[in-house]
Amino acid sequence: MRKVLVALAILSIAGFADTVFLRDGTVLEGRLSGVSTTALLFETDLGRRSIPLEDVTRISLDFSSDPTPRFPRAIWSRALGQVQREFFNCRYIRHGLVLAGLSLIGFGQWLDILGYNVFGNMLKALGGISILFGLSMPEPGCEVPAARLRTLLYIGLEHNWLY
Numbered sequence: 001m002r003k004v005l006v007a008l009a010i011l012s013i014a015g016f017a018d019t020v021f022l023r024d025g026t027v028l029e030g031r032l033s034g035v036s037t038t039a040l041l042f043e044t045d046l047g048r049r050s051i052p053l054e055d056v057t058r059i060s061l062d063f064s065s066d067p068t069p070r071f072p073r074a075i076w077s078r079a080l081g082q083v084q085r086e087f088f089n090c091r092y093i094r095h096g097l098v099l100a101g102l103s104l105i106g107f108g109q110w111l112d113i114l115g116y117n118v119f120g121n122m123l124k125a126l127g128g129i130s131i132l133f134g135l136s137m138p139e140p141g142c143e144v145p146a147a148r149l150r151t152l153l154y155i156g157l158e159h160n161w162l163y
Contacts, residue, residue: 017062018042018070023055032061032070035155037082038148053083054147061158073161080152087145097134101127 020028020042033048034041040051040059061070104127111120156162 017065019060019062020051020056021058021060022051023057031066032059032155034071035076035079035152037079037086040151053151054144056147056151056154059151059154059158061155063158069159073159076152076155076159076161080149080156083145083148083152087142087149090140090142090145093140094134094137097130097137101130101132101134103127104130 018030018032020030020032020040022028028042028044028049028051030042030044030049032040033043035053038053040053040056042049042051104123106127108120108123108125108127111117111123114120153162
């Protein structure tokens with residue numbers, strides 16, 4: 001009886017043909033069952049695993065054995081949108097600080113023209129600090145959001161949700 005149960009378990013996992021390739025060289029076979037903004041849910045013969053998106057280098061879904069989508073498109077789309085915003089914010093934070101500083105200087109100049117010199121000078125000083133901070137800060141490392149975005153795009157391509 002035990003051999004039959006083991007054989008059934010192996011056959012049920014063998015029917016799962018999705019493959020995840022990890023950054024450390026590990027290859028997992030099983031079935032993709034879900035996704036969030038930070039992790040994949042992947043069912044293997046050892047149980048359900050949560051794999052960080054940034055650890056995935058490639059994913060391959062086998063739709064010949066199971067043609068149904070692994071999870072609803074809306075879940076993937078929501079996760080993709082959040083990761084895209086995170087990546088955009090990471091890439092352009094320096095530009096935002098410089099632009100905010102220029103806006104503060106312009107608004108301070110306008111207040112000077114209206115006769116509110118004290119407030120105008122304060123805003124111009126804040127604008128100058130913002131510009132200096134934006135120009136002097138190091139380029140942000142956006143590797144994690146970029147890796148998450150890449151993995152979610154792979155999933156979308158595998159499901160034909162992206163054309």
